[in-house]
Amino acid sequence: MxxxxxxxxxxxxxxxxxxxxxxxxxxxxxxxxxxxxxxxxxxxxxxxxxxxxxxxxxxxxxxxxxxxxxxxxxxxxxxxxxxxxGPPAPAQETLRLVAPPTYAHRYLVRHVASFLHANPHYFVSLEVASSEEVIRGIQELRFDLGLTGVELSRERVKLIPFRISKAVCAMPKSHPLAQKDSIGPEDLHDQPMIALTHRHARRAQLDRVFTNSRSTPRIVAEASTSFAAVDLAKEGLGLTVVNPFPVVQYRSDDLIFRIFTPTIEYRSYFATQETQHSPAIARAFMRHLRLHTLKTPFTSLADHSN
CATH class of the missing domain: 1.10.10.10 (Winged helix-like DNA-binding domain superfamily/Winged helix DNA-binding domain)
Structure with a gap:
């Protein structure tokens, strides 16, 4: 047989x-x-x-x-x-994605496009919101997946580590400090500087670093996002200290980035619903970002269990 x-x-x-x-x-x-x-x-x-x-x-x-x-x-x-x-219903495989402007406007737009080119049967709805609204939207089940750089602990929200970054100092290539391998707070004393706004979570931490080093940069402008801060630096207004992810991927040809010491560490997270299993399209998009995010000397992929 x-x-x-x-x-x-x-x-x-x-x-x-x-x-x-x-x-x-x-x-x-x-x-x-x-x-x-x-x-x-x-x-x-x-x-x-x-x-x-x-x-x-x-x-x-x-x-x-x-x-x-x-x-x-x-x-x-x-x-x-x-x-x-039969014909697929557009909402059947929709990813409801939410992120703050720094992640959404350039980084996520590019990767959403490549994700949909590879998966034309999927549909993505991208909303731009504050970090607080990202977490609240996940908590209220209005979104399937969020991306955030702020560790906000909330009931029914799971934060999955994505990237780890170390603060950098961004400046025009012609700046005298561009010759240094790393930049410390003492190097920035009396230097014109673009700072993040006071409502930004990292502003107070950076201010303490300058106070402890008895260094006083000359704040000439403030910005609410790292992209805006480095764009102002590009225009020759001064230097800025920011989280390099994801801005360094899009400004490496225009500016010089130097590691800032002492180390200030930043973490980026995927935000998902803790009480519900993430839909397949959300898991697929997380894998897509992990696989296709450009490598830089200042950021690395965080360990994750998902």
């Missing part, structure tokens, strides 16, 4: 996603799975069919002719599934 053949839809989905995206990381984001789950599905499919489906070509996986033939034979199956499911 011959061995009965069987079929695995997840394996076929992994094959299709990998052929269209070219890498296990992109296929994983597309399906909301881990890279290891994609690799296991492909290995199982190869073992079951007795065919080699992919060959490594540099950093990408190149499908073999057998993979292309199998993928073509799967077209009727996926077309039938599409007819059964």
């Amino acid at each position: 011959g061995t009965r053949s069987w079929h695995s839809l997840p394996e076929y989905q992994a094959l299709r996603a990998l052929m269209e995206s070219g890498t296990t990381s992109k296929a994983a984001v597309r399906l909301g799975l881990s890279q290891s789950a994609i690799s296991r599905s492909i290995a199982s499919l190869e073992s079951r069919t007795g065919m080699m489906l992919f060959e490594r070509d540099g950093g990408r996986l190149k499908p073999t002719s057998e993979a292309a033939q199998l993928n073509r034979r799967l077209d009727p199956l996926f077309e039938a599934l599409d007819r059964i499911d």
